[in-house]
Amino acid sequence: MLNTVVLIAILIISAATIGLIYRVIKGPTTPDRVVALDAIGINLVAIVALISIALNTNAFVEVILLIGILAFIGTVAFSKYLEKGVIIENERDR
Amino acid sequence: MNEIANIAIIVLIIIGAFLSLVAAYGVIRLPDIYTRNHAASKSATLGVMSILLGTLLFFYVKDGFFNSRVLLGIVFIFMTSPVAGHLIARAAYNSGVQLWDKSVQDDLKNAPHMKKSASKD
Numbered sequence: 001m002l003n004t005v006v007l008i009a010i011l012i013i014s015a016a017t018i019g020l021i022y023r024v025i026k027g028p029t030t031p032d033r034v035v036a037l038d039a040i041g042i043n044l045v046a047i048v049a050l051i052s053i054a055l056n057t058n059a060f061v062e063v064i065l066l067i068g069i070l071a072f073i074g075t076v077a078f079s080k081y082l083e084k085g086v087i088i089e090n091e092r093d094r
Numbered sequence: 095m096n097e098i099a100n101i102a103i104i105v106l107i108i109i110g111a112f113l114s115l116v117a118a119y120g121v122i123r124l125p126d127i128y129t130r131n132h133a134a135s136k137s138a139t140l141g142v143m144s145i146l147l148g149t150l151l152f153f154y155v156k157d158g159f160f161n162s163r164v165l166l167g168i169v170f171i172f173m174t175s176p177v178a179g180h181l182i183a184r185a186a187y188n189s190g191v192q193l194w195d196k197s198v199q200d201d202l203k204n205a206p207h208m209k210k211s212a213s214k215d
Contacts, residue, residue: 002152005104009111009145016118023121023130031127031186038178039121039134043114045171046142049149049164050107058153064146064167068174075178079185 006054010047017043034078041071099155106148113141126194127186135179143168 020043023036045067052060080087120133150164193200 002100002104005107009107012111013114016114019118019122029127029186029191031182031189031191032130034182035127035131035134035179036121038175038182039117039138042138042142042171042175045167046110046114046145049145053107053149053152056156058157058161061153061161061163061167065163065170068167068171072174072178076181079178079181082182083185083188 003054006050010050010054013043013046013050017047030082034075034082038071038075041067041074045071096155099151103148103152103155106144106151110141110143110145110148113137113144117141126197127191128183128193131179131183131186135176139171139175142171146171 017040020036020040024033024040027033027036045064048060048063048067052058077087114137117134117137120137121130124130124133146164146168150161150168153159153161153164187202
């Protein structure tokens with residue numbers, strides 16, 4: 001029962017990721033693509049959690065935290081680039 | 095495995111998968127960047143938190159020890175995902191992405207600090 005539900009949930013989240021990939025490809029502006037990529041990273045966290053249930057091991061638990069942190073840092077860097085043109089500013093007199 | 099815990103895990107996973115599907119549907123169907131961001135940041139966050147809660151409960155029932163890294167992941171996603179949504183919506187507004195043409199209200203259009211930061215770059 002639990003294994004069937006986990007496999008169906010992995011299929012549903014994969015379908016959701018394909019829909020987000022459609023938005024990444026077609027999205028009219030750059031922030032659309034960044035929003036969709038952030039949601040894809042969040043979905044990857046869910047897929048890793050479900051796979052660690054399906055394989056009955058807790059060896060992938062660190063990957064959940066790691067993907068969460070990397071998706072957040074990537075989104076922050078993209079939004080700073082879109083807003084200011086640079087990611088790390090060097091000038092002091094601002 | 096305890097049967098009640100099994101049912102609770104199944105319900106949490108089904109809720110999480112449904113909310114992720116709703117988030118993807120919203121990102122595809124909604125008309126502009128701000129409404130898409132609204133769908134993606136709220137619904138996907140709650141869905142993933144529900145799935146991670148199911149994972150935490152599964153490992154707690156199976157192994158009998160409390161997996162603190164999954165709990166840390168839940169807290170981290172709950173704190174950072176709305177912040178990421180806010181930052182990308184703010185960057186979109188400041189870089190001049192238009193609202194949907196049927197929007198009726200734009201309170202930030204007359205705010206003076208937004209004009210200044212847009213003209214500075």
